[in-house]
Amino acid sequence: MDYKDLANLIFPDVKPIEYYEEKYPRRNLKEGAIVTRFAPSPTGFMHIGGLYQALVARKVASQTDGVFFLRIEDTDQKREIENGITDIVNSLKDFGIEPDEGMVSETDEKGNYGPYKQSLRGDIYRSYAKYMIEMGKAYPCFCTPEEVEEIRKKQEAAKVRPGYYGVWAKCRNLTVEEMAEKIKAGEKYIIRFKSPGREDRKIKHHDVVKGNVTFPENDQDIVIIKADGLPTYHFAHVVDDHLMGTTHVIRSDEWLSSVPLHLQLFHEIGFKAPKYVHISPIMKNDNGNKRKLSKRKDPEAAVSYYAEQGIPGEAVKEYLLNIANSNFENWRRQNPTEDIDKFELQLNKMSVSGALFDMVKLLDVSKSVISRFTAEKVYNETLKWAEKYDKELADMLTDKEYALKIFGIERGNKKPRKDIAKWSDVKNEISYMYDDKFYNQNVKYEYQKISNSDKIKTILEEYINNYFDENDDKQTWFNKIKELAGKLGYASEVKEFKANPDKYEAHVGDVSTVLRIALTGRANTPDMYEIMEIMGKDRIKERFENAKKVL
Numbered sequence: 001m002d003y004k005d006l007a008n009l010i011f012p013d014v015k016p017i018e019y020y021e022e023k024y025p026r027r028n029l030k031e032g033a034i035v036t037r038f039a040p041s042p043t044g045f046m047h048i049g050g051l052y053q054a055l056v057a058r059k060v061a062s063q064t065d066g067v068f069f070l071r072i073e074d075t076d077q078k079r080e081i082e083n084g085i086t087d088i089v090n091s092l093k094d095f096g097i098e099p100d101e102g103m104v105s106e107t108d109e110k111g112n113y114g115p116y117k118q119s120l121r122g123d124i125y126r127s128y129a130k131y132m133i134e135m136g137k138a139y140p141c142f143c144t145p146e147e148v149e150e151i152r153k154k155q156e157a158a159k160v161r162p163g164y165y166g167v168w169a170k171c172r173n174l175t176v177e178e179m180a181e182k183i184k185a186g187e188k189y190i191i192r193f194k195s196p197g198r199e200d201r202k203i204k205h206h207d208v209v210k211g212n213v214t215f216p217e218n219d220q221d222i223v224i225i226k227a228d229g230l231p232t233y234h235f236a237h238v239v240d241d242h243l244m245g246t247t248h249v250i251r252s253d254e255w256l257s258s259v260p261l262h263l264q265l266f267h268e269i270g271f272k273a274p275k276y277v278h279i280s281p282i283m284k285n286d287n288g289n290k291r292k293l294s295k296r297k298d299p300e301a302a303v304s305y306y307a308e309q310g311i312p313g314e315a316v317k318e319y320l321l322n323i324a325n326s327n328f329e330n331w332r333r334q335n336p337t338e339d340i341d342k343f344e345l346q347l348n349k350m351s352v353s354g355a356l357f358d359m360v361k362l363l364d365v366s367k368s369v370i371s372r373f374t375a376e377k378v379y380n381e382t383l384k385w386a387e388k389y390d391k392e393l394a395d396m397l398t399d400k401e402y403a404l405k406i407f408g409i410e411r412g413n414k415k416p417r418k419d420i421a422k423w424s425d426v427k428n429e430i431s432y433m434y435d436d437k438f439y440n441q442n443v444k445y446e447y448q449k450i451s452n453s454d455k456i457k458t459i460l461e462e463y464i465n466n467y468f469d470e471n472d473d474k475q476t477w478f479n480k481i482k483e484l485a486g487k488l489g490y491a492s493e494v495k496e497f498k499a500n501p502d503k504y505e506a507h508v509g510d511v512s513t514v515l516r517i518a519l520t521g522r523a524n525t526p527d528m529y530e531i532m533e534i535m536g537k538d539r540i541k542e543r544f545e546n547a548k549k550v551l
C-alpha cells in the first residue's frame with residue numbers, strides 16, 4: 001500500500017488535477033495586468049473596510065487592463081444568511097463597483113473560471129487534496145475534537161505553542177496501512193496538510209503594502225478538508241487563486257500572519273504564489289484612542305449607513321481614495337472636475353498602519369462631489385433617496401421643473417455651490433424656496449448689522465417699489481442694491497466703508513443681508529439674484545410683507 005492507494009481509498013471518484021488545470025487555462029493578458037478579486041463571506045453585513053478593499057482591487061485591475069472578480073467564500077455554512085450574495089452584489093453596485101467575473105446574484109455568475117461560489121467547488125478541492133495525499137503532503141487525521149482539545153490542554157500545561165504540529169501531530173506518523181485500516185473500519189477523519197516547516201527557521205516575505213516582513217516558518221499541520229468535506233479558508237485560497245489566475249491577493253491585514261502558511265502551501269503543491277497586498281483596516285479616533293472601525297459600535301462601519309444618510313456612493317469612493325493614497329488630494333486639486341477613474345492608484349503607497357476615518361472630511365469631500373453633479377442628477381438622486389426615507393421631501397419635489405431651478409442655482413459655473421453634503425440635507429437647504437413650508441415654519445428673522453425696524457422697513461419698501469426689476473441682469477441688479485445703499489446713507493462700496501468706518505453705519509453687504517433675511521429667513525443662502533429670479537416680484541413682495549409684520 002502506498003500514498004496513491006491511500007488517496008484512492010479516500011477520494012475514489014474525483015477527477016485528476018490535470019482535468020482542472022486544462023479546464024482553467026492561464027489567462028492571456030498583457031504584461032503587468034493585475035488579476036485580483038474580492039472574496040467576502042456572505043454574512044449579511046458589508047463593512048466599509050470590505051468596500052475599501054473591493055474599490056482598490058477594482059481600480060488596480062482596471063488600471064492595468066486586468067481582471068477583477070467576485071468570489072463568494074461560503075465554506076463556513078454556519079455563518080451564512082439568506083440573500084447574503086445579493087446584498088454583496090448590490091452594495092458593490094451602489095458604489096459603481098462592477099466585477100468582470102464572478103457571482104452576479106444568489107445563483108448566477110459570469111466568467112470562465114467558475115464556479116465562483118466555494119460551496120460549489122467541493123470536487124475541485126477534493127481533487128487537489130487527493131493530489132496532496134498522493135504526494136505524501138497531506139494525510140487523514142482521526143483525532144476527534146475532544147482529542148484535539150486534550151492536546152491543547154497538555155500544551156498549555158507544558159507552556160508550549162498550541163496547535164497540531166511536530167510531536168503533537170499524532171496522526172502524522174501513522175503508516176499508510178494504519179490509516180487505511182482505520183478508514184476501512186469506518187473511523188471519521190479530516191484531511192491535514194503535512195507541513196515541512198520548522199518554527200526555528202525564518203522566512204522573508206515582501207508584501208506590496210507592508211514591505212519586507214520576516215516570520216517563523218509554518219510548522220502546523222493545518223486542516224485542509226473539514227469533516228463536512230469542504231475546505232478551510234487556507235486551502236480554498238490556494239486552490240482558487242491558483243486556478244482563477246489571481247496575480248495579486250488584496251485582502252485585509254488580519255491575514256498577514258497566515259502568509260508563511262500560504263506560501264508554504266503554494267510551494268508544496270507546486271503552484272506559483274501570487275503577490276500579497278495586505279490592506280490596513282480603517283481606524284477610528286475614539287477619545288484619543290485609535291481603534292478599528294467596529295461593526296458593533298460604529299454605525300458608519302456598515303456600507304448601508306451611507307445610503308441611509310444619502311451620502312452618494314461617488315463621495316464615499318472619492319473619500320476612500322483619499323485614505324488609500326495621500327497624493328489623491330493633490331491630484332484632485334489639480335484636476336477638480338476629472339473622473340476619479342483617471343487617478344492612478346498605487347498599491348505600494350497605501351498606508352502601512354490604518355488610516356483614520358474622518359466623517360467631517362468625508363462630508364466635505366461629499367460637498368465637493370455633489371457640487372460637480374448636474375441639477376438633474378441632484379434632483380434624481382435626492383428624489384430616489386427621499387422616496388425611501390423622507391416622504392415630505394419627495395412631495396416637495398413633485399414639481400420637477402421648479403426643483404431643477406432651485407438645484408440649478410450656482411451650479412455648472414467655476415465656483416459651484418457647496419451646501420449639500422448628503423441628500424438628507426436637502427430639505428433644510430431648500431425648504432425656504434417653498435411658500436407652504438416657509439410660511440408655516442415660524443421664521444425667526446435674525447437681522448444682523450442693520451437691525452432697526454424702521455430702517456429695515458425702509459430698505460424693503462424702497463427696494464421692491466423703486467429698485468427691483470425682474471428684467472435686470474445680475475450686474476444691474478447688484479448695482480441697484482448699491483444705489484439703494486447709497487441713497488439711504490450706507491456705503492455703497494465695502495472699500496469705501498473700510499476707508500471711513502466712522503462715516504457709515506453699514507455698507508451695501510449689510511443692505512443685501514437685510515434683503516436676504518427678509519426673503520428667506522436666513523443669513524446664508526446661495527446666490528440671491530438667482531433666488532429672486534426664481535421667485536418673481538409677487539412672491540418677493542409677499543415675503544417682504546411677511547417680514548414687515550414681525551418687525
Ligand code: GLU
Pocket residue numbers: 038039040041073237249250251252255
Ligand atoms: N473570505 C475571506 C474574508 O472575508 C477572504 C480573504 C481573502 O480575500 O482572501 O476575510
